[in-house]
Amino acid sequence: MFSKACKYAIKSLVYLASRADEDRKIGLTEIADAIDSPMHFTAKIMQVLSKQGIVSSAKGPNGGFFIDKTAPDIYLIQVVSAIDGLAHLSGCGLGLKGCSAEHPCPIHDEFSEVRDKLNQLLRGQTIQQLAAEMSDGKSYLKTVIMK
Amino acid sequence: MFSKACKYAIKSLVYLASRADEDRKIGLTEIADAIDSPMHFTAKIMQVLSKQGIVSSAKGPNGGFFIDKTAPDIYLIQVVSAIDGLAHLSGCGLGLKGCSAEHPCPIHDEFSEVRDKLNQLLRGQTIQQLAAEMSDGKSYLKTVIMK
């Protein structure tokens, strides 16, 4: 449904948001560890989010990534849009050039419903909401593995 | 949502089913033309469907692909399962090792709904149903392009 890059992006942001009250910047090592992702690949993704203004960053000692508290909450759709683009969210499920009720593919009606529900999710939920639930121990960013 | 291979698979089968009453075998050239797909790539996909017993084939002149009329109708889930596998249809939206309400990721609740709706689509619709609507001119397998 989402690319790995996009999943890492969402999880990174939720982690950052869950630590927003600590007033510190969070480095790549910590992020990659917290969400169980390859660090250097995650770095690339954070670069994109940073360029898009979705996340803030600072170099140097005690540097790292953080979410601007004065900025409005981040909707999932913004993240998906930045990393995967929006094609998935309006395009035809069977790959026709366009998706429309006037020239529908065989699965158009039912597929539209699936897609709409996905859009609803992405446009309704914010990183901050998800982070709050996470902090409350209601959800998790990685699978616990016993070593 | 689906790989290109899977989209080609579904469209090929819908096309075949829509011609099932003609009692003839349909060659790769015709299929690729009908669904606007790369012929050789489509060939590979048909091979898989054939091995899985989802479609029948015959070599030689007047050979081609066809759907066994005595066999039960083909549900979309069978096709997706054969080409893309089932991971998408039960796995976690954010890539956690497992998806469960006991150890949910931040988007588990809403994502499950999307995934359920997708499963509902795939387990409820058959190639034959889709083909019938297609034959009735209610849906299309490719975008009409003026040349």
Add this chain to the structure above:
DNA sequence: AGAAATAAGGACATTAATATCTTTATATAT
């Protein structure tokens, strides 16, 4: 029997996604 048509199979090519590594720029702390 021989020619032709077709799917099956295998080899290869291209592209995109994922991942790693190295260098550079910048800020901080000493």
Add this chain to the structure above:
DNA sequence: ATATATAAAGATATTAATGTCCTTATTTCT
């Protein structure tokens, strides 16, 4: 100032998806 920590940037590697091409096996037709 110097050393250090960190993100940014760039280069490269690996893998998976997509796509093309060539050869082989099988069937049909003449």
